Amino acid sequence: MRCLLIDDDVPTVEVLRDIVRWNDYGISQVVAAYNILEAKTCFDDGAPDLIICDIEMPRGSGIEMIQWVREQGYDCAFIFFTCHESFEFASTALTYNADSYLIKPLDERKLEEALLRSVEALKRRRTLGEYSKHGLTWLRNKDLVEKSFWSDVLTSTLSTRPDLIQEEILRRDLPFSANQKFTLVLISVAASEIDEHWNASVFYYALSNLGSEVMFDRPNPDRVIPYKQNNQIYHAIIIDGGTDAQKLKANGERLVRLCRQYLKCVATCYISEEKNISELAQCKAELEQTNMSNLIFRGIVHFQNDRFQYDTTETYALDTQLYTMLFAQKDKLQIVNRLKNTLERLAAQNKLDAVTLHLVREDFLQVVYAFLAQNNIQAHRLFSDDVAERLLQRSDHSVFDFMKWAHLITEKTIETLKETLQSEGVVERAKRFIHENYHWDMSRDDVAASVFLTPDYLSKTFKNETGMSIIEYLNAHRIEMAKRMLVERPVSIGAVATETGFDNLSYFSTVFKKLTGETPNAYRAKHKPDH
Incomplete structure (x- = not known):
């Protein structure tokens, strides 16, 4: 065209x-x-x-x-x-x-x-124009004519005025009237969960046929309208009003079961109240919105007025300290498995609604960005490619989509860090070891062992490049961390000394005054936020 x-x-x-x-x-x-x-x-x-x-x-x-x-x-x-x-x-x-x-x-x-x-x-x-020219073709393709009518209804192409709908029904010679009621059955399958061996058009065809056979007990493709929206493959099925609700539910459950068995996908079924033709487009939009908010109640049948019962009495917060430690250890498997287990546990407890999944994502991103910043890696360059952007946009659609995104982010973050470390000089790697482990008891030998050099050789190299001995650099970093703690945290001087790697309060105070010109207490009094 x-x-x-x-x-x-x-x-x-x-x-x-x-x-x-x-x-x-x-x-x-x-x-x-x-x-x-x-x-x-x-x-x-x-x-x-x-x-x-x-x-x-x-x-x-x-x-x-x-x-x-x-x-x-x-x-x-x-x-x-x-x-x-x-x-x-x-x-x-x-x-x-x-x-x-x-x-x-x-x-x-x-x-x-x-x-x-x-x-x-x-x-x-244009199709209808061809039908007008060829009456026999019109009759033989009546199902296509009706299918196009329902497609026009569901996409709001037709007016919602009953008189204009009736005119269109008469023009297309369809076997119902505008004042009849219908039930909309919406079948949803996440596109990202479909087996990669499926050809898209073949999958649409297979699901359409399966839906038609189950819902009508016969092939009836003119009442099945497939379409794709927001990474979801939908099939809208139009059922005559007056159909027993329990029969609809049983058919929906059977269709979900057959999708899992034969199409190897998780389908979710939504059944509307009986509606006038003029109300079906709005009804479809409402069912789509319900589906987008449904993270854990999938693979089953829902009626339009059902409400998902989430237990959101407590706001969930990810254990950011734990994940910060796992990133520092470069343990990709632990990160991904713990995230997966956390989401599965929340889902089992009915606590995983769209808001909670969004909060988990934001907490996880906070950990990743802080970790990258600490290692002088620019996040916007790391995650700006099309694949990362697409997975991020889909990450709040389902647990499956979230885990695909989290796996990519974890993999990129840790592999980029490894590449950065490999390109660093020996002194930079020694500094990094000090920054990551300063709160432990550490000697010159420990630092040398981390970069696989003898203590004497590393000491000489370190001094030439930094102007400080290893222990002087270690103490300077510890004091920098202590200064931050004194200002930001209401803990005792002894606790600050212990958490920054000093096992002796007196020695901590001596080193602190030597490097800052002030005692720890005087520094805190001078720099506390309300000063």
Whole structure:
């Protein structure tokens, strides 16, 4: 298909070219025009399938453009955008069968939704046009006609006015009326959990057939609408009103079980209340929102009014000290396994809602960023690639997605640190050992052993490079840590001495005064926050 962009603002046209993944909508060619006259000449090479057009331009308006297109008999999908909301503009645009009316600045998500609706509606119009020409084909493909109707209903392509819905039903010669009620059954499968050996189109086909057979006891593809949104593969199934709720639940449970058995995936089933056709699109959106908030009650059947019972009486906080220690030990397996066990325990206790998963993610990121900063590694460069960004965006969708993201972050963090350590000189590695272990009893021999050198050789090298002996450097670092503790923590001087590696309070005070010119008590009094 071919798309024509019309706007007198060149940057807007360039942005549209760049931000839209045109191939996803079946569009292989995008051409641009900067006024109406120029746009009309583009039709010399054939009419475009889709036109995206500004309304207000100095050399002819978008309304004039769509009027000309319709007068020429061209069947193009049409999306308008403008800087100003105007009922007059919008109503005129709809009169000429415009598909969407967007307000600048363009919202990328709304633009993508408008593109999808417009392209799908164009395909259906053209299909229906073929049916109109060939009555026999219409009859033989009645299921496709009905499928397109339900797709239009669920994507809000059709009006929600009952009289207009009834007109559309009559136009398509469908065997029901606008005042009938229906139940929406929504099947959800996380795309990230689907076996990698599945071809996407084959999986859609298999799940559609399975859903049709289970819910209708026969193939009925015109009532099964598959689509993908927010990393979720959905199948919306339209059931006639009056169907027994317990039968629907039993069929849903059977479908979930068969998905696990044959498709090797975890499917979750949501069953709506009975709704008018005009209410089904909103109902679908509500069930999708319910699914996005469902982290642990998956693989089962839920009715629309069910509420997930989470125990959130206490806010959960990750043990950041533990994970800081595990990162310092470079123990990737322990980090990932402890995270997994923590989430599984919270899920088993019904404490893992979307908010809690988000808090765990933020606590874990805090540990990672602090650890990287301590080791002079820039996090934004480490995690700015497409894979890391995509996994981060999906990490709050499910425990599975969270663990994929956490595994990547842990792997990158520790492997980058190892590479950094390998590139460091011997003195830098000795300093790092001191920084990581200063609170323990430590000698010159311990430091030398950490870098696999003799004490005498390391001492000489260390002194030449830093101007200090190993023990002088160790004491200086300990005093720096002690100064921070004296200001930030309300603990005794003895506790500060012990936690910074001094086993003798008198010696600690002597070294402290020698390096700072003040006693520990005087330093605290001088630098405490309320001073």
